[in-house]
Amino acid sequence: MDLAYTEAEEEFRARLRVWLTSVLPSLPAKPRPDDWPGRRAYDTAWQRMLYDAGYAGLHWPVDAGGQGATPTQHLIFLEETERAGAPYVGANFVGLLHAGPTIAAEGTAGQRARWLPPVLRGEEIWCQGFSEPGAGSDLAALRTRAVRDGDHYVVSGQKIWTSHAEVADWCELLVRTDPAAPRHRGISWLAMRMDAPGVTVRPLRTLAGSTEFAEMFLDEVRVPVEHRVGAENDGWRVTMVTLSFERGTAFVGEVVACRRTLTALAEEARANGRWDDPVLRRRLGRLNAEFRALWRLTQWNVSEAQAAGGGGVPGIGGSVFKLRYSQARQELYEAAAEVLGADAADLDREWVLDRLSSLSYTIAAGTSQIQRNIVAERILGLPKGR
Numbered sequence: 001m002d003l004a005y006t007e008a009e010e011e012f013r014a015r016l017r018v019w020l021t022s023v024l025p026s027l028p029a030k031p032r033p034d035d036w037p038g039r040r041a042y043d044t045a046w047q048r049m050l051y052d053a054g055y056a057g058l059h060w061p062v063d064a065g066g067q068g069a070t071p072t073q074h075l076i077f078l079e080e081t082e083r084a085g086a087p088y089v090g091a092n093f094v095g096l097l098h099a100g101p102t103i104a105a106e107g108t109a110g111q112r113a114r115w116l117p118p119v120l121r122g123e124e125i126w127c128q129g130f131s132e133p134g135a136g137s138d139l140a141a142l143r144t145r146a147v148r149d150g151d152h153y154v155v156s157g158q159k160i161w162t163s164h165a166e167v168a169d170w171c172e173l174l175v176r177t178d179p180a181a182p183r184h185r186g187i188s189w190l191a192m193r194m195d196a197p198g199v200t201v202r203p204l205r206t207l208a209g210s211t212e213f214a215e216m217f218l219d220e221v222r223v224p225v226e227h228r229v230g231a232e233n234d235g236w237r238v239t240m241v242t243l244s245f246e247r248g249t250a251f252v253g254e255v256v257a258c259r260r261t262l263t264a265l266a267e268e269a270r271a272n273g274r275w276d277d278p279v280l281r282r283r284l285g286r287l288n289a290e291f292r293a294l295w296r297l298t299q300w301n302v303s304e305a306q307a308a309g310g311g312g313v314p315g316i317g318g319s320v321f322k323l324r325y326s327q328a329r330q331e332l333y334e335a336a337a338e339v340l341g342a343d344a345a346d347l348d349r350e351w352v353l354d355r356l357s358s359l360s361y362t363i364a365a366g367t368s369q370i371q372r373n374i375v376a377e378r379i380l381g382l383p384k385g386r
Helices: 007-026 036-053 071-083 090-106 109-120 235-248 252-272 278-308 317-345 352-358 368-379
Strands: 126-129 145-149 152-159 170-176 187-193 199-204 213-224
Touching: 007 036, 007 071, 036 090, 071 252, 071 278, 090 109, 090 126, 090 170, 090 187, 090 235, 145 170, 152 170, 152 187, 170 235, 187 213, 187 235, 252 278, 252 317, 278 317, 317 352
Parallel strands: 126 170
Antiparallel strands: 145 152, 152 213, 170 187, 199 213
16 A cells, blocks of 8 residues: 555645635524424535535545545545534435445446436435344344235334334344244345335434434335345345445544544643643553554555455455444543533533443444454454354
C-alpha cells in the first residue's frame, strides 16, 4: 500500500475543499435528534447536493452509477468532509454503505438500474432487516419464513433492531426459504418495500433517546421473486458480502470523526484545567495513536479489497478493524466523560449522547465475540470451538 498522495489526488483534495467551503454555509440547521422525518429530509437533501456535484457514490463502479474513483480518493473525500464538518450519511446509511454496495456487487443489471440511482440521488432510504428476537449474534438461526407463491414470496415473521425502519422505503431482508436445509443454506436476501401490506413498524427508543431502530412485524407480506438478490437459498453468501461492507468500510468515516473528537477533547481539557493530569494526557495520547493505526488499517483494507477485484468487497480483515474500532470508540467516550467531569451526566453537553451510543458498538454489525471467532478461525486458522 502506497501511503503517499499523488499530484492528481492532492488536486482532487483541493477541489473538494473549495466545493465544501462554498456549499456548507448554505445548509439549514440540523433537525433535532428525535425528528426522524426532518433528519431524513436533511440527509437526503445533502445526498442530492453530493450527487449534483459528482461526489455521490464516489468509489462505486461506474456501471453501478458511481464515479469509479480510486480507494485513496474515497478516503480523501471522507477525511475532507469530516474535517469540514459536513453532514454524514445519516438516514442514508444502509442504502449507501450496506444494501447499495451489495446490489452493486451481487445484483442483476435490472436490479442495479432500479435501486442504485435513487440511493445515490437521495430519493429512497433503506433499512436493514437482519436481526430477530431469537437470532441476534446467531444470525443463521433466523426464522422469518418466505414461502414461494408463483412469482412472489409470502413473508411472515419478526425483525428487531431494524435500522431507520420508520423512514425507510426499502428493506434489505433476510428470510428462510428452505426450512429443511442446513441453517446457512436455506436463506435468501430480498429487497422489500416498506409500504407493502402486512408490514408493521414499531420504533424502539434507545438509551440515548433516539428511535433509529425499530421492531418490524411481517404478516404475509408479498415480495416479488425478482426482488431477490442472488439465487434462492444463496442468501447467506450474499449476506456475507453485506456484512463485509458493514464491518470493513461502513465505519470508515467514523474513524475520522473520532480523530476530530479526540482533538476537541484535548482542547476542552486544556480549557477546563484537566490537561494538568498526566494520566489523562497519557490516555488521550494512546487514543491518538490508536485511531491513527485504525486509519492506516482502513487504508490497507480498502486497498486490499480494490486490488483483489470482485467489486471492491472488503475481506475478513474488516473483522479485525471492527473488533478494535468498537472498543476504541468506547474508550474514547469514556475519556470524554473524564474530561467533562460532572458535566458527563448532562445530556445537553457535547459527547454525552455519543458516549451512550458507543456502548452499542461492540454489539452492532456483529458482536465482538463473533468477530473474535472470525479472526481466530479464518485468519489464524484455529479450530472451531465446540
